[in-house]
Amino acid sequence: MGKPGYTVEEVCERLGVTARTLHYYEEIGLVGEVPRTEGGHRYFDEPLVNRLEYVLKLKELLGISLQEVKAVVELESRLDRIRETYRQDTVSDTDRKRLLDDAVPIFEELIQKMDSRMAKLQTLREGFEQRLIRTNTLRWDAEKNEQHETETGSGQHGTNGKS
Amino acid sequence: MGKPGYTVEEVCERLGVTARTLHYYEEIGLVGEVPRTEGGHRYFDEPLVNRLEYVLKLKELLGISLQEVKAVVELESRLDRIRETYRQDTVSDTDRKRLLDDAVPIFEELIQKMDSRMAKLQTLREGFEQRLIRTNTLRWDAEKNEQHETETGSGQHGTNGKS
DNA sequence: TGAATACCTTACGTTTACGTTAGTTATCGA
DNA sequence: TCGATAACTAACGTAAACGTAAGGTATTCA
Numbered sequence: 352m353g354k355p356g357y358t359v360e361e362v363c364e365r366l367g368v369t370a371r372t373l374h375y376y377e378e379i380g381l382v383g384e385v386p387r388t389e390g391g392h393r394y395f396d397e398p399l400v401n402r403l404e405y406v407l408k409l410k411e412l413l414g415i416s417l418q419e420v421k422a423v424v425e426l427e428s429r430l431d432r433i434r435e436t437y438r439q440d441t442v443s444d445t446d447r448k449r450l451l452d453d454a455v456p457i458f459e460e461l462i463q464k465m466d467s468r469m470a471k472l473q474t475l476r477e478g479f480e481q482r483l484i485r486t487n488t489l490r491w492d493a494e495k496n497e498q499h500e501t502e503t504g505s506g507q508h509g510t511n512g513k514s
Numbered sequence: 515m516g517k518p519g520y521t522v523e524e525v526c527e528r529l530g531v532t533a534r535t536l537h538y539y540e541e542i543g544l545v546g547e548v549p550r551t552e553g554g555h556r557y558f559d560e561p562l563v564n565r566l567e568y569v570l571k572l573k574e575l576l577g578i579s580l581q582e583v584k585a586v587v588e589l590e591s592r593l594d595r596i597r598e599t600y601r602q603d604t605v606s607d608t609d610r611k612r613l614l615d616d617a618v619p620i621f622e623e624l625i626q627k628m629d630s631r632m633a634k635l636q637t638l639r640e641g642f643e644q645r646l647i648r649t650n651t652l653r654w655d656a657e658k659n660e661q662h663e664t665e666t667g668s669g670q671h672g673t674n675g676k677s
Numbered sequence: 678t679g680a681a682t683a684c685c686t687t688a689c690g691t692t693t694a695c696g697t698t699a700g701t702t703a704t705c706g707a
Numbered sequence: 708t709c710g711a712t713a714a715c716t717a718a719c720g721t722a723a724a725c726g727t728a729a730g731g732t733a734t735t736c737a
Contacts, residue, residue, distance in 0.1 A: 358713080358714085359713080359714065360713070360714090369695080369696080370713095370714080370715095371694090371695060371696065371697085372694080372695065374695095374715090374716090375694065375695060379694095388703080388704085389703095390702075390703045390704070390714085390715090391702080391703075391714080391715060391716095392702095392703065392704080392713085392714055392715075393714080393715090408634065408638065409638075411577065412631065412634055412635050412638055414574060414577050416693070416694090417693080417694075418693095427645065430645070430649060433652065434648070434652065437652070444656065447656060448653070448656045448657075451649055451652055451653040451656060452653065454649050455646065455649055455650060455653065458642055458645060458646040458649065459646065461642055462639060462642050462643060462646065465635055465638065465639045465642070466639070468575065468635065469632055469635050469636065469639075471571065471575055472575050472628055472631065472632050472635075473632065475571065475572075475575055475576075475628065476625060476628045476629070476632075479621055479624055479625050479628070480625060482590065482593070482621060483618065483621040483622065483625065485597070486593060486614055486617050486618055486621065487618060489596065489597070489600070489614055490611070490614040490615065490618065493607065493610060493611045493614060494611075521683080521684090522683080522684065523683070523684090532725080532726080533683095533684080534724090534725060534726065534727085535724085535725065537685095537686090537725095538724070538725060542724095551733080551734090552733095553684085553685090553732075553733045553734075554684080554685060554686095554732080554733075555683080555684055555685075555732095555733065555734080556684080556685090579723070579724090580723080580724075581723090
């Protein structure tokens with residue numbers, strides 16, 4: 352029987368999604384036609400699984416809708432096709448050039464968006480780190496205080512009493 | 515009349531959201547009680563606007579739900595209150611310590627998540643950059659070819675003809 | 678002061694990205 | 708070969724995060 356590819360279950364396992372998600376992505380045309388067995392069951396080869404993985408990554412990391420993801424992957428597919436058929440003639444020169452011209456600003460915008468995102472994430476991260484440090488400091492103080500309490504019997508913070 | 519704060523419209527303008535969003539965030543308890551004029555209109559002071567801005571940032575950058583955002587900002591608020599009242603007695607030592615103990619792993623997890631996110635974003639970005647470079651290369655080639663075409667009258671790529 | 682605006686609450690509507698049946702057919706392992 | 712799984716399609720359901728419309732008050736500004 353050879354190795355027809357991965358089964359739905361295997362792909363779900365590997366990507367951490369449900370079958371419904373795979374069906375849905377196919378439904379909205381995110382991955383093109385998924386090959387079937389003669390019985391009608393889907394099977395996925397490595398490139399297809401990679402494509403699905405890529406889609407999930409784009410969605411999660413860029414925080415964009417599946418329609419936007421679709422636009423990106425379709426653009427990339429078209430560019431790949433252009434590269435593959437560069438010295439042949441499946442598209443006219445003007446179409447080719449128009450597509451290339453259109454693609455550049457899209458990628459530039461994406462890259463800018465990612466840069467800005469990373470920068471903001473960085474500052475946010477630093478804020479959290481500061482807070483983590485401060486929280487730990489407080490914790491150590493509380494710990495010390497607690498030990499002191501145990502030693503002396505009923506110590507409190509500084510000079511204050513408690514309810 | 516003094517300066518009661520920003521109006522709804524001003525905040526929406528500044529944060530790039532609609533009034534419905536502000537209402538919704540208040541509705542789900544993300545920002546606490548929003549102060550009102552005696553007529554019942556909301557007004558927002560600077561800290562409140564900052565809080566809203568922070569909420570939006572968390573949501574967008576971390577890609578988490580508003581409920582998760584709520585958990586984070588509430589945790590931070592509690593920690594702030596602890597810092598403020600550290601030498602007073604609004605909470606018991608054990609409560610204080612429990613909160614601090616609970617907070618640390620949460621922040622650690624958040625920071626880890628952000629680090630992993632930034633790393634993945636970085637590799638993704640590099641991929642896009644490569645593609646951008648390749649696309650530009652193709653474009654220059656096409657340009658050169660086009661110029662050549664104009665010069666010679668009807669040149670094609672390499673030795674191929676066209677439909 | 679009065680007419681534009683702006684804002685309020687209430688409540689139902691909408692979109693995205695799947696979840697969840699139900700009834701049916703394939704595929705696989707003993 | 709046959710029974711346990713696994714997959715299929717079709718269709719309705721759902722949670723989150725708002726959108727939108729209606730009917731009524733506040734505020735502002737000429």
